[in-house]
Amino acid sequence: MNTSAINTAIEAMVSPFLNENGFELVDIEYIKEGSNWFLRIFVDKEGGIDIDECVRISEYVSEQLDTHEPIAGAYFLEVSSPGVERPLKKPKDVQKSIGKNVFVTTYEPVDGMKEFEGQLIAFDGEELTVRVGKKEHTVPYAKVASARLAIIF
Structure with missing residues (x-):
């Protein structure tokens, strides 16, 4: 099973439990670091x-993983908060x-830039507007x- 399929299977497996208990699934990572695989589940409320x-949550997920076995081979399970600089993965997160203050990177330059760190002013589902200093930049969501929350010093 590829990483995307694993993430989809894990999301389907844990979302009902999380939703019933007032938690939000923020992100799932199944990645290899060195010789070890890690399954990281980021949850918030x-x-x-x-x-x-x-x-x-970790105990529940561990039981589900043992029962359904969506991952072949050994891996480390980590369940944690996304932290103060949480990723903004979905339009609803944005x-x-x-x-709030955000850090946004783009696939290609917008207004001659590929990184925008500042206050998120607006988002209409198609474009987001970030105020960087005194200038506002409109970035196509596509x-x-x-994108993530940012602490600006």
């Missing part, structure tokens, strides 16, 4: 998630982040390579 909740 309104007000943040604590270590005891991560343990509870929408919820209006007014050109966004990655």
